Amino acid sequence: VDIPAMRANFAKAAATGDEAPLYFYSHLFLSHPETRQLFPVSMAHQRDRLFAALGDVVARVDDLEALVPILQQLGRDHRKFGTVSAHYPAVGASLLATLEHFDDEWTPELAKDWTEAYTLVAEVMVEAAEQATEQPAWWEADVLAHERRTIDVAVLQVRPRKRYEYLPGQSVSLESDLRPRLWRYYSPANAPRPDGLLEIHVKARDGGPVSSALVRRVGVGDVLRLGPPVGHLALEADSDRDLLLVAGGMGLAPLKALIHQVAGTGPARRVDLFVGFRTEDQIYDRADLQRLEQEHPWLTVTFAVSEDKVSALEHGDVGDVVLRRGPWTSRQVFVAGPAVMVEDTVSRLVQDGVPRQRISSEVFAPSRPGPTVEGELTE
Amino acid sequence: MTTEHDVSEPEDRGLSPADLHNVRFTRGSMLRPGYVDTEVDRVLSRVAEELGRLYAEKAALRDQVRSLQAQVDGVVIPEAPSEQAVRILSSAQQTADNYVAEAEEFSRQVTSEARSEYEELTRQARENAGAIIQAAQEAAAKVSGGAAGVDPAGQHSVEELQEQVAYLKAFGQATRTQLRSYLEALLNTVETEWGRADPAALPPAPPRPPAQRSGTTFEANTAAESPPDDAEELPAAAGSRSST
Secondary structure: OOHHHHHHHHHHHHHOOOHHHHHHHHHHHHHOHHHHHHOOOOOHHHHHHHHHHHHHHHHOOOOHHHHHHHHHHHHHHHHHHOOOOOHHHHHHHHHHHHHHHOOOOOOHHHHHHHHHHHHHHHHHHHHHHHHHHHOOOOEEEEEEEEEEOOOOEEEEEEEEOOOOOOOOOOEEEEEEOOOOOOOEEEOEOOOOOOOOOEEEEEEOOOOOHHHHHHHHOOOOOOEEEEOOOEOOOOOOOOOOOOEEEEEEHHHHHHHHHHHHHHHHHOOOOOEEEEEEEOOHHHOOOHHHHHHHHHHOOOEEEEEEEOOOOOOOOEEOOHHHHHHHOOOOOOOEEEEEEOHHHHHHHHHHHHHOOOOHHHEEEEEOOOOOOOOOOOOOOOO | OEOOOOOOOOOOOOOOHHHHHOOEOOEOOOOOOOEOHHHHHHHHHHHHHHHHHHHHHHHHHHHHHHHHHHHHHHOOOOOOOOHHHHHHHHHHHHHHHHHHHHHHHHHHHHHHHHHHHHHHHHHHHHHHHHHHHHHHHHHHHHHHHHHHHHOOOOOOOHHHHHHHHHHHHHHHHHHHHHHHHHHHHHHHHHHHHHOOOOHHHOOOOOOOOOOOOOHHHHHHHHHHOOOOHHHHHHHHHHHHHHHO
């Protein structure tokens, strides 16, 4: 197998930008029309993702140890999109046609090498997908409650029809029939409950197709689909260290789940939660947080507002407010929110003497703040 | 002759083995022993008819299997789409992508305009409310100040009470912060001494003065009432206005 030749060939297709993926998908849909329904109406972002993923694979094609776990994850991830093993040869044929189309020096050897490589890739992905079949590819969940808390935030209670296992702090990908084939990640704001209910906090992003549909159009009785849980925010199993939780805006959801976990399964520990918003009326979950604070003597909730002159709450960026109440050197710290807030808070805490390895953080960014036809993710 | 249903009558649902098992012919008379032959003939012809139908069906199925087998053996490869078809679909897809992107961009603009209008209106309303409340308080202070003039042995003025409340709040806050700092430091010592945590991971906590809050931050707290519920209606109205 001539890997340098394959890489040179792939580079030619990749250099065309949007052309090659456009050709690939048109070829695929014309030769296998049944695959069209697996994709959203607008393919702009899909095209970008395809060649990014292929590029990852080609870059690691001589490092199987790194490549195989990536492919297995890809294979499992694709189950929720409705991908079945019969689709893999179809994709392979169109991929080969694309690579040939954009290379003037295409050779039978290249065709043979690519076919072999693709067959291997497909085998690994199909195998991983088949090993995951003890759990469903996706879960249907009924919307039991939908509450508009502010102008652009809704809190949904959804119940999966089949048992759905996840860890507090993890994220769940969601799809609605209103925006078919568009999956977005949200964090349940509660630990798993005996009745299976998930509390989902959604903020409608301006122009965001999924989030605005979830806030403004989804209602009680609608059905959502959930993908398998992912994510890394989690309490250490064998630690009972006191917690400092810092949330900016919608980053509150996973941290609230951690509070539920401490309340439900322990071990007992002090928990300080700081929640930052721009203005006081944006604090969409205030009543419930205050109720939690009253129920649990170990919990302290502090609200901070950064752009609200008349509010009686703590003023300033939430990172500032946290430091004012310090020191926090003995705490396990979790930070979740917009990128700027997370960076700012983490670096301040580190400066203040909190060991870096005791801080976990997750950025909650809109998946596509400004959609472009070029498929650029401006995250 | 008795059966579950009349075997001799041709029926849509065909003839089952159970039907034949259940056939009971009428016995003949002394002169003509055996079964009544008309009944036997009728059933025989029905069975022959059914057998013929089954043979025909079997032949049709055999043909179908052959043609399917031929398709599988020949591996009918779907014809590769022509370059022209790929180009046409590509440009159609791009047109669709453009429309979706434009729609999303339009929705983004309209929502963000509506939101800033909403925020501005809410802010103005809250400022107005704050000003009105402050004016009312000043008026009340004047009235009670006048009353205090009438009854000098009476209560503290509103300002005095407010000052005291602010002072006590600040004092409570400072005490809480100091107590917490002390407890954190104590915890730190315990951890370091007992080696519960990785010692290298614990830099000594810098000594920190307790956070102080000025007593004046509470002046404006009466204006921090939540906006009335109907403030939610504003953006909806703004949205419908701009969309029509």
